[in-house]
Amino acid sequence: MMKFKSTIFSLGLCCALLMLNCAAQATSLAEIKQRGKLVVGVKKDVLLWGYQDSSGKIVGMEPDLAQNIATDLGVQLELVGVLTAERIDAVKSGQVDILIATLTDTPERQKELNLILPHYYSSxxxxxxxxxxxxxxxxxxxxxxxxxxxxxxxxxxxxxxxxxxxxxxxxxxxxxxxxxxxxxxxxxxxxxxxxxxxxxxxxxxxxxxxxxxxxxTPWSIAIAPAERGGELEKYLSKTIINWHRNGYLQQVEKTWSIPPSRFLDDMHKTWNKKNGDKWLCGDSISPSTPKECL
The missing domain is CATH 3.40.190.10 (Periplasmic binding protein-like II)
Known part of the structure; x- marks a missing residue:
C-alpha cells in the first residue's frame, strides 16, 4: 500500500513539474503584462551588442532593444546574460520570455524555436x-x-x-x-x-x-515554439516592423557606434515603400509578404 501511494505521489509530482515546465515555455503576452516584468536573454560577451561594463551591468544595442519592448509594454525589464551555447536552452527551458542575442536564422533553429519575422539585423x-x-x-x-x-x-x-x-x-x-x-x-x-x-x-x-x-545570414528574435501564432509573436513582429519603418534600429546602431549596416538601410527603405496608397510590405507578416520585406 505504501509503495502504491509512493508511486501515485511520484506520478503526481512529475505531472506537476511537467505542467510548470510547459507553462514556463509558453509565456504569453498577457502573462508578461500581468507579471509586470519581461525577462529577456541577451549576449553578455559581445562588445557593443551585449556585454558587461566595468560595473557588471549588461549593456549594448540588444539590451536597448529589450528595454524599448519593456517600456512599450509598461513592464519592468530583467536581462539574463547568455553565452552562445546557452541561448537556445534559455528559451526552451523557459528561463527567458524572449531572446535577443545575435541569433542567426537557420533551418535547424527554426525547428527548435519560434523565430520572429521580419529579421531585425544581419551579419x-x-x-x-x-x-x-x-x-x-x-x-x-x-x-x-x-x-x-x-x-x-x-x-x-x-x-x-x-x-x-x-x-x-x-x-x-x-x-x-x-x-x-x-x-x-x-x-x-x-x-x-x-x-x-x-x-x-x-x-x-x-x-x-x-x-x-x-x-x-539575418538575425531573429526568438520565443518558445509553443507561442507560435500567439499574441506575443504578433506583438514582436509588429514591433520590429515599426523599428524598420521609423529608423529606430539605425538610431540605436549609431548610439553604440556600430558600423552602419546595409541590411538596416535596405529594410528601412523597403518597409517605407508604397504600392499606390498602400504599404508594399503591408502592416503585418503573412504568407503573401514579399520576401524582400523579411
Whole structure:
C-alpha cells in the first residue's frame, strides 16, 4: 500500500513539474503584462551588442532593444546574460520570455524555436587574425587551427567547405584569449563583432579582418515554439516592423557606434515603400509578404 501511494505521489509530482515546465515555455503576452516584468536573454560577451561594463551591468544595442519592448509594454525589464551555447536552452527551458542575442536564422533553429519575422539585423562570417599570418583567401585555412565559439552555426560549414580545423570553445572570451595566446591562427566570428573589436587599440594594432565576408545570414528574435501564432509573436513582429519603418534600429546602431549596416538601410527603405496608397510590405507578416520585406 505504501509503495502504491509512493508511486501515485511520484506520478503526481512529475505531472506537476511537467505542467510548470510547459507553462514556463509558453509565456504569453498577457502573462508578461500581468507579471509586470519581461525577462529577456541577451549576449553578455559581445562588445557593443551585449556585454558587461566595468560595473557588471549588461549593456549594448540588444539590451536597448529589450528595454524599448519593456517600456512599450509598461513592464519592468530583467536581462539574463547568455553565452552562445546557452541561448537556445534559455528559451526552451523557459528561463527567458524572449531572446535577443545575435541569433542567426537557420533551418535547424527554426525547428527548435519560434523565430520572429521580419529579421531585425544581419551579419556574415569573417576572420580575425594577426597581420603576420597574411591570410588572403578562405582556402588558406586548410589544415590550419582556428578558434570559434561553441554553438555557432558556421563551425561545421567552415570545416567542410574550407578544410579548417575549427576548435569550438565555450565562450567568446575563451576564443579571443586562445587567439591572443597563439593557440589558434585565427578567430572565426561575426563580421559585425570583429569590426567592433577592431575599434579598440588592443586589437587594431596587431590584428586584421582580411577575408571577404561569407555566409551572410539575418538575425531573429526568438520565443518558445509553443507561442507560435500567439499574441506575443504578433506583438514582436509588429514591433520590429515599426523599428524598420521609423529608423529606430539605425538610431540605436549609431548610439553604440556600430558600423552602419546595409541590411538596416535596405529594410528601412523597403518597409517605407508604397504600392499606390498602400504599404508594399503591408502592416503585418503573412504568407503573401514579399520576401524582400523579411
Amino acid at each position: 556574415g562570417v569573417n576572420l580575425l587574425t594577426r597581420k603576420s599570418e597574411n591570410f588572403k583567401e578562405w582556402t588558406d585555412l586548410k589544415n590550419r587551427r582556428v578558434c570559434s565559439r561553441r554553438g555557432a552555426f558556421y563551425n561545421r560549414r567552415v570545416t567542410v567547405t574550407y578544410g579548417a580545423d575549427v576548435v569550438a570553445l565555450y565562450s567568446n572570451d575563451w576564443s579571443k584569449q586562445a587567439l591572443r595566446d597563439g593557440r589558434c591562427a585565427a578567430l572565426v566570428y561575426d563580421d559585425t563583432a570583429i569590426a567592433a573589436m577592431l575599434r579598440a587599440p588592443e586589437w587594431a594594432n596587431d590584428f586584421v579582418m582580411p577575408m571577404t565576408t561569407i555566409f551572410t
